[in-house]
Every structure is written in C-alpha cells, then in structure tokens.
Amino acid sequence: MAEFIPPGTRWFDLPTPFPMKRGGALHGARLAYETWGRLDADGGNAILILTGMSPDAHAASSDAAPAPGWWEWMIGPGKPIDTRRWFVVCINPLGSCKGSTGPASVNPDTGQPYRLDFPELSIEDAADASAALLRGLGIAQLACLVGNSMGGMGALSLLARHPGIARSHVNICGAARALPFSIAIRSLQREAIRLDPQWNGGAYDDAENYPENGMRMARKLGVITYRSALEWDGRFGRVRLDSDRREGEDPFGLEFEVESYLEAHARRFVHKYDPNCYLYLSRSMDWFDLGEAHAGDTARGLAAIEGVRHALVIGVKTDILFPIQQQEEIAAGLRNAGCDTRFLPMPSPQGHDAFLVDEERFGPAVAGFLRALPAAALPSGKVA
Amino acid sequence: MAEFIPPGTRWFDLPTPFPMKRGGALHGARLAYETWGRLDADGGNAILILTGMSPDAHAASSDAAPAPGWWEWMIGPGKPIDTRRWFVVCINPLGSCKGSTGPASVNPDTGQPYRLDFPELSIEDAADASAALLRGLGIAQLACLVGNSMGGMGALSLLARHPGIARSHVNICGAARALPFSIAIRSLQREAIRLDPQWNGGAYDDAENYPENGMRMARKLGVITYRSALEWDGRFGRVRLDSDRREGEDPFGLEFEVESYLEAHARRFVHKYDPNCYLYLSRSMDWFDLGEAHAGDTARGLAAIEGVRHALVIGVKTDILFPIQQQEEIAAGLRNAGCDTRFLPMPSPQGHDAFLVDEERFGPAVAGFLRALPAAALPSGKVA
Known part of the structure; x- marks a missing residue:
C-alpha cells in the first residue's frame, strides 16, 4: 500500500x-x-x-x-x-x-x-x-x-x-x-464491496484480484451523496456526452455528462484505496x-x-x-x-x-x- | 413471468x-x-x-x-x-x-x-x-x-x-x-444489475441464474431514494436489531433496524421483477x-x-x-x-x-x- x-x-x-x-x-x-x-x-x-x-x-x-x-x-x-x-x-x-x-x-x-x-x-x-x-x-x-x-x-x-x-x-x-439515512447509504456501499466476488472475504490483492466493481459502486454512491442535486442541475443539466465519448450504441452505456463524471470519480478512486479499510472506517461512523x-x-x-x-x-x-x-x-x-x-x-x-x-x-x-x-x-x- | x-x-x-x-x-x-x-x-x-x-x-x-x-x-x-x-x-x-x-x-x-x-x-x-x-x-x-x-x-x-x-x-x-441527481441514481442501479455476473448480458433465468445481488442493490438504492431521512430518523433512529435477528458476530452484517428494513424490501422485490425490464424502464425516465x-x-x-x-x-x-x-x-x-x-x-x-x-x-x-x-x-x- x-x-x-x-x-x-x-x-x-x-x-x-x-x-x-x-x-x-x-x-x-x-x-x-x-x-x-x-x-x-x-x-x-x-x-x-x-x-x-x-x-x-x-x-x-x-x-x-x-x-x-x-x-x-x-x-x-x-x-x-x-x-x-x-x-x-x-x-x-x-x-x-x-x-x-x-x-x-x-x-x-x-x-x-x-x-x-x-x-x-x-x-x-x-x-x-x-x-x-x-x-x-x-x-x-x-x-x-x-x-x-x-x-x-x-x-x-x-x-x-x-x-x-x-x-x-x-x-x-x-x-x-x-442517523439512519447515512447508515443506509454506507451499508449499501459496504454491500457493494462485499458482494464483489473479487473482494473474496477480504483476501484480495492490489492488482488483478482487487474488487474494482464493488469499489466503483461504493465510490459512485459516495460522490452522489457528497454533492447535491441543486449543484448538478446547474453543472450538468441534461447535457449529453459528445458521440466520441460515448460507448458505442449501448443504450445503458455512459450517455449523460453526470454519468461520465461519476465514472471519472470512480476510476480515480479504485486501486488507490484499500477496500477493507473502507469497510472498517465506514462502519466506525455508523457506530458513532x-x-x-x-x-x-x-x-x-x-x-x-x-x-x-x-x-x-x-x-x-x-x-x-x-x-x-x-x-x-x-x-x-x-x-x-x-x-x-x-x-x-x-x-x-x-x-x-x-x-x-x-x-x-x-x-x-x-x-x-x-x-x-x-x-x-x-x-x-x-x-x- | x-x-x-x-x-x-x-x-x-x-x-x-x-x-x-x-x-x-x-x-x-x-x-x-x-x-x-x-x-x-x-x-x-x-x-x-x-x-x-x-x-x-x-x-x-x-x-x-x-x-x-x-x-x-x-x-x-x-x-x-x-x-x-x-x-x-x-x-x-x-x-x-x-x-x-x-x-x-x-x-x-x-x-x-x-x-x-x-x-x-x-x-x-x-x-x-x-x-x-x-x-x-x-x-x-x-x-x-x-x-x-x-x-x-x-x-x-x-x-x-x-x-x-x-x-x-x-x-x-x-x-x-x-434531472442529473435522479439520472445518477438510476445509472448506479442499472450498473449494479449489469455488473452482476448472473445478469449475463441479459440472458438470465428466473431461478438459479437470476442477478439477485444486482437487483438487491438496485432495489435498496431505490428504497433509500423513495423515502426520506426525516422519516427514517423518527422511524428507525439508531435502533439495533435484537441479537436473535443479527447475523452472528459479523461487524458488517445487519445490525441497525434500517439495514434490516432495506434487506426486507430487497428480498420482497427480487425474483418478482424482471431485471431487463428494470433497465429499460429506468433508462426511459432518464431520456424523458x-x-x-x-x-x-x-x-x-x-x-x-x-x-x-x-x-x-x-x-x-x-x-x-x-x-x-x-x-x-x-x-x-x-x-x-x-x-x-x-x-x-x-x-x-x-x-x-x-x-x-x-x-x-x-x-x-x-x-x-x-x-x-x-x-x-x-x-x-x-x-x-
């Protein structure tokens, strides 16, 4: 680390x-x-x-x-x-x-x-x-x-x-x-990490066996709750990505700016934070x-x-x-x-x-x- | 179905x-x-x-x-x-x-x-x-x-x-x-489903090969955004589950009432809703x-x-x-x-x-x- x-x-x-x-x-x-x-x-x-x-x-x-x-x-x-x-x-x-x-x-x-x-x-x-x-x-x-x-x-x-x-x-x-709303959000973040097969009961590594999907989900949910709907209305609105930033024709791929923003945040975070540490610190807040x-x-x-x-x-x-x-x-x-x-x-x-x-x-x-x-x-x- | x-x-x-x-x-x-x-x-x-x-x-x-x-x-x-x-x-x-x-x-x-x-x-x-x-x-x-x-x-x-x-x-x-906050939430719900290996590019079944984890995550995030922090403060506060409803000694298992509530909602939903339909209806709202x-x-x-x-x-x-x-x-x-x-x-x-x-x-x-x-x-x- x-x-x-x-x-x-x-x-x-x-x-x-x-x-x-x-x-x-x-x-x-x-x-x-x-x-x-x-x-x-x-x-x-x-x-x-x-x-x-x-x-x-x-x-x-x-x-x-x-x-x-x-x-x-x-x-x-x-x-x-x-x-x-x-x-x-x-x-x-x-x-x-x-x-x-x-x-x-x-x-x-x-x-x-x-x-x-x-x-x-x-x-x-x-x-x-x-x-x-x-x-x-x-x-x-x-x-x-x-x-x-x-x-x-x-x-x-x-x-x-x-x-x-x-x-x-x-x-x-x-x-x-x-309070329960923040406990619920953190509980879901932890669940995303723990459900990732790569988490493997905590026995992953920093390379190929890292729970990247779980950490991406956890981080995206984090970013959603760290910012506000008001800010995003002004910042992203309904703006779409240019076609050269789209993922082909996949109707569920990145299309809106806000989706790309979350993706960029997630990519910057994974592999730079330890998933088990995330779980421990997250739960410590619930207990406080x-x-x-x-x-x-x-x-x-x-x-x-x-x-x-x-x-x-x-x-x-x-x-x-x-x-x-x-x-x-x-x-x-x-x-x-x-x-x-x-x-x-x-x-x-x-x-x-x-x-x-x-x-x-x-x-x-x-x-x-x-x-x-x-x-x-x-x-x-x-x-x- | x-x-x-x-x-x-x-x-x-x-x-x-x-x-x-x-x-x-x-x-x-x-x-x-x-x-x-x-x-x-x-x-x-x-x-x-x-x-x-x-x-x-x-x-x-x-x-x-x-x-x-x-x-x-x-x-x-x-x-x-x-x-x-x-x-x-x-x-x-x-x-x-x-x-x-x-x-x-x-x-x-x-x-x-x-x-x-x-x-x-x-x-x-x-x-x-x-x-x-x-x-x-x-x-x-x-x-x-x-x-x-x-x-x-x-x-x-x-x-x-x-x-x-x-x-x-x-x-x-x-x-x-x-608007972007709701698009972000729905995007994350869809990602949870699509990242579930059982989703299998949409080719699951209703039995053992159903993307249950992805649907659980999507539903929990849905329930979090369908209700309000204010309601949950009064309804759940920091109340813990009785020990007979706990999952052993796992520090990341269900402990707070609000976690159990989300879990119950998720369990009632999975296998009763089709994951691909969820993806399609969800995206139709983003586009509107x-x-x-x-x-x-x-x-x-x-x-x-x-x-x-x-x-x-x-x-x-x-x-x-x-x-x-x-x-x-x-x-x-x-x-x-x-x-x-x-x-x-x-x-x-x-x-x-x-x-x-x-x-x-x-x-x-x-x-x-x-x-x-x-x-x-x-x-x-x-x-x-």
Whole structure:
C-alpha cells in the first residue's frame, strides 16, 4: 500500500499495546501525519485537523511535499489557517490506508496484512490515537481542533474523552451521531464491496484480484451523496456526452455528462484505496454516537464537553449525508457546554463536499474565527 | 413471468406494428390493465391512472381480484377516486413485466424472450400505447388523467402528444424531465444489475441464474431514494436489531433496524421483477424531457399542452428523487397552458413514496379536486 502514502508524511508510534474500544488491541501501530508552521515554545499555537474518511494527511503543500494538498486554499502562510501564526497538524485517521495503521497494514503477529483480523474500529479509537500523538508532539492543549465530516465525529469524541484538550473547536459538516439515512447509504456501499466476488472475504490483492466493481459502486454512491442535486442541475443539466465519448450504441452505456463524471470519480478512486479499510472506517461512523455514555442522549453528551471556550460550527444546507440539523444539534450542545458558539448554515450548492471546494464561503469563516481567538495561549491544563 | 401478473388483469392488443419513438416497432404487443366502476354511455366519466415504475395494474381490489391493490385507499366506492361516479382504468406500462409487453415478453420473430433485443423504450411509447388503449375502450376524452412518479412523466407525454385527450389532470410526484441527481441514481442501479455476473448480458433465468445481488442493490438504492431521512430518523433512529435477528458476530452484517428494513424490501422485490425490464424502464425516465420538441425548453413544452382545463399538481417537500421544484415547474407550465392549476406542496415526511402511504394528506386532496370537476361531460373532441 506504499503508493498510497504522500511524501512529507511523518509517523508516530502509538503506545503498545493500544487498546481498542470494542475489544482487542493493536501492537506496533502508528499514525501518519503532516505538519505546517512552527510550534511555539509553550506549545500553545497548535491546530489539529481531523479529516473525512478518505483523505490522507497531505492537507496542504510544504517544502517537503510541494504537491497541492486536499485543503490547499485553507492552510498556508496568509491563508485562513495561517501557518505563520499556527502550528498545524493533520492526521491520517487510524484504520486508514494512507500511512496510519489499518486493516491493510501488516499484523506483527502473523507478518501478513490484518485484513478482517483487524479489531473492530471505532471513532473513539481514532480519537484516542490522536490524543496520543498530541502528547508525543508536546502539545498539552490545542489552540483549536478542526474536524470535517468523519473528522467532525472524531473531534467531538476527542473533546469528550480528553477534557481540556482544546481551547477552541471548528466543526465542519460533522455529526454527533450517525442517523439512519447515512447508515443506509454506507451499508449499501459496504454491500457493494462485499458482494464483489473479487473482494473474496477480504483476501484480495492490489492488482488483478482487487474488487474494482464493488469499489466503483461504493465510490459512485459516495460522490452522489457528497454533492447535491441543486449543484448538478446547474453543472450538468441534461447535457449529453459528445458521440466520441460515448460507448458505442449501448443504450445503458455512459450517455449523460453526470454519468461520465461519476465514472471519472470512480476510476480515480479504485486501486488507490484499500477496500477493507473502507469497510472498517465506514462502519466506525455508523457506530458513532456521542450520547452512548449518556443513555443515548446526544445533547447530554455534547453538554458534557469541557474546556472549549469558542466554537464555530458550519453546516451546508444542501448536505444530504450529514444534514444541517446535525450541525445545529452540535452547536446547541456546545452552547449547553458553556461554549461561545457560532453556527453558520452555509447556502453552498455543493452539498457535503462544500468545505473542500467552496473557498469563498469557508475560507473567510474559518479565517475570521481563528483571527478572533486570544493571541496568547492561556495556561494549559493537564490533558486527560 | 406469469407469476408476476395479478388476477383481474385484462389485455388490450396494440396496433401492429406499433412503432417505437427511438426506432423499431413491436409486433403483437399488448397492454395489461384493470378497470373499476362503469363507463357512462357517452364515455365521459373515465379516469386513467399511470403508475410509477414497478407497480402492476392492480391499483385496487375488485370482485375479480379481491386482494388489496397498491392504492387501495384511493380507489373504490366512496373513496377519493370514487368508483360509483368514475370508470377507472389503470395500465401496467409498456415495457414492464406485469402483463404488458416488455423485454421479458416473447419476441414473435424468434419465439424467445426479447431480452436486450427489445427496442429502446421511451416514456412517449408508453404514452402512445395508453392512447391506443383508450381508443380501444371507446374513451374519446378522459375526465381526468392521473399520473404518479414515472406515470407523471407518462401523463405529461400523453397530454402533449394527444391533444384534448383529458379534460383534467392530476400529476403526483412527477417530472417534466429527468434531472442529473435522479439520472445518477438510476445509472448506479442499472450498473449494479449489469455488473452482476448472473445478469449475463441479459440472458438470465428466473431461478438459479437470476442477478439477485444486482437487483438487491438496485432495489435498496431505490428504497433509500423513495423515502426520506426525516422519516427514517423518527422511524428507525439508531435502533439495533435484537441479537436473535443479527447475523452472528459479523461487524458488517445487519445490525441497525434500517439495514434490516432495506434487506426486507430487497428480498420482497427480487425474483418478482424482471431485471431487463428494470433497465429499460429506468433508462426511459432518464431520456424523458417534455422540452425535447421545443429546443430543450421544458416550460414551452408544458405551455403547449392543450385541452386540460383543471389540474392538481402535488409534490412532497421531502422528495429527493423527484424534488418539489419539478412539480412547481409542472404547475407553472400548466398555468401557462391556460389550465386552472392548483399546486399542493405536501409536508409529508415519507419522501417520494408519500403518495402511496400518506392517505391523510393525499386522499382529501384528490377527492376534493375530483369532486369539484364539472358533473357532466362536456362534448368530447376528437382524440389526436
């Protein structure tokens, strides 16, 4: 899986054994991450970014890795997350295949990839691993914790399980628990992978025996739910492909621009993502519920978060996967936690993925929030 | 495919040859339909119902077929479509597998099922076939044409291609053209079927060589888009299956109620629907654009409809497949056609399928519209 890992990646060895919430433990596990900017002597200017399901840690370019990152317009000198002021860390989540330990990694007990022998993965495990990395980097308290999508779940888990770990929080298109529509979509994506004969109970390879059809289906369904009908009406309408891009006379072949767009997305994704990692990370989102320790009361789970003084919660009105009611829920809960919280419902047409592409709306929102944070780090508390 | 056809079905032989819009012609084709009530001597009390993609013609029970139909609460004596006043006809669409001629029917040229040799199917073909049936039944002009979902497309096509065929129209969760989100969903459903090795280029059977996995996937994705996230939040939340309904310890097996619900829907569907028919009907919706004859201007296509004096257009605010903007478009277009049009945006939580289940909202709306129609048939014009 080495080709999945961007240059510029650093590694952090997790404590061994690293216990997993749903049972079992990892031995010799590590996290992949990248950093930008410089950590102040008092460790008070750190920002951690937790990503969505599929990105690697390469959120932005750097001297070590000059290729543009997936949030290039957000992170850098003079950019909304200004690396002249902040020391920025981005983690590839535990369970992924972009450098961190996951189902595609070698199980030290056997010398073979874990595959389905990887222990059940939870959002909480990824949060605990992130907390361990922060300790390792000498960061007792983050100036700000930023989480997008799945990373928005992970951020809430990190705040809940490690009180005082961040003074401020930006939650973008996140959720405090999975709801049935998104569970249904992810369940169908997993079924597409698992029904592919090439998946072979998890024992495929990266070459000819890779479940390409299942991954294509899963990715296409993902892209459909990451964007919005509104955006596509304007972008594709009923435009057809030119005849030289058609697949002959097949009435079921690619004909509309939107079909070609999905196909291109799927082709870029397959063979660059590990199917078992996809299954594990996908299921970890279904299982996530911040209310779990509070008798299923999500609001109480949010209200129990400690130490976050300022928060910015952003949702997108056209998001069907993490609908805006879920970000309203997060904002209301953080207010109940005593946090000065701003809720921004964005009218972006791009749906869930707006945070990746709607620079004009998301850039100033994040920049303004970070600019208004207290200049000096407050005395940092112990990290739980 | 005989087991798919409900008792009570009648058949009408279409003119031979029956030319198809996109090329080719059918020979010896027929439509399956059912009727309720009695046709007046002047033929002026007829209501035609055009269905969504998968239903048969058994919309309601009758003496000949006492089993409840798919719109049982809507059609019958004293019900919203009151069969004491109206003669009601429901057609299984051309191209389906529930009695009408389609890809699963025997091709008289070969004695074998058409499969992929069936000519390309369009919404317009189904509309023309419906017009032929009306002529055959001695109905020069409908008192009301009712179309749901795909049938809402077919109804608009019937009105456009056969001016004067209906004095009034009820369009429910319909669309005047397919938009890219719904095209994307249907494209993925077709891909799931076609990628199933059992589909075998369309040459499967109904027993062991049936593309069950592909059809399961297609149906699950259908159900996801037929309902709404809002409904599922209230109905399923994060409720888990009892352990005796779980699939052992498989972390990717059915665990949440919503997963079990999708599974049950899929199981009821497969082997009861013909996969090639699914492909053909699905694609016919993608191709539909009432503006096609008007340089892609849908509004002009709607405004050109003639002879409809009263219309009721109903949309559902939570419908993601045929979003409510599409019914607003229909209503605005019919007004431009000089039709007295009422637009009802329903707050039903059930999404696209609300018209099948939200009896409390849809029943009175349809009943009120039909009750207000002129009691006597106006002199009927020639059907084009």
